[in-house]
């Protein structure tokens with residue numbers, strides 16, 4: 001069966017969005033939406049694993065107000081995989097108990113909403129499903145994901161959902177012959193956040209020492225207006241920490 005493009009579906013005036021697990025009958029639409037939303041071709045095995053729940057957990061969004069035959073058709077999705085915390089690239093950011101080898105993380109593989117259904121809060125609800133699920137797993141310590149550095153809607157969304165941007169990975173993606181950075185976002189659950197590392201404590205101390213010096217200097221300068229008053233503005237270092245590079249090559253079939 002061939003499906004028309006999902007990009008320009010007409011949204012009914014009052015959509016009734018429902019969320020459910022993705023199932024085998026969703027295969028064709030799921031593959032189609034991925035093809036339309038991402039610059040990457042996923043292997044067909046990936047879609048089969050999603051719809052059959054093989055190592056992947058997923059949620060789909062449907063609009064029940066659409067005509068009958070479309071009322072259960074996916075208009076959004078999120079797919080995740082559970083990974084052992086010990087083998088993950090964010091092990092150092094977790095309050096990791098090395099005696100417990102069963103600790104896990106939930107990694108968001110793909111997330112998307114078809115164009116005409118965007119900005120209705122659907123992706124936020126899908127992420128909430130993931131966060132609820134992760135919190136319900138006693139072994140789980142965090143939900144994390146990568147996002148390409150120019151994807152502003154997604155970055156805005158993750159920040160809005162209180163994910164923390166913990167790293168910038170330079171040249172992480174290689175797409176169509178070009179390198180792109182990625183941001184790594186983490187949402188801690190079940191007490192997964194690590195206490196401050198010695199490095200973080202030093203950074204924190206330096207930050208306070210610097211702002212203390214700055215305000216002292218500002219007071220001194222206020223008393224001596226003959227001095228040139230151009231103190232360089234203190235810039236927040238933001239959420240990004242330096243990291244060991246982890247590159248990801250992406251094969252594109254066009």
Ligand SMILES: CC(C)(COP(=O)(O)OP(=O)(O)OC[C@H]1O[C@@H](n2cnc3c(N)ncnc32)[C@H](O)[C@@H]1OP(=O)(O)O)[C@@H](O)C(=O)NCCC(=O)NCCS
Pocket residue numbers: 037038111112113114117118119120121122123124125146147148151152153154156157160
């Ligand atoms: C990212 C995506 C999943 C968001 O889906 P959505 O259902 O529209 O998300 P929501 O409605 O829950 O939230 C969207 C938020 O992004 C904001 N937003 C939309 N476009 C934006 C833009 N260009 N720049 C910054 N923020 C933007 C909206 O204003 C809204 O925030 P608000 O609630 O503070 O107003 C969707 O745009 C998408 O499918 N993109 C293509 C696939 C993709 O990039 N997936 C993520 C891969 S990491």
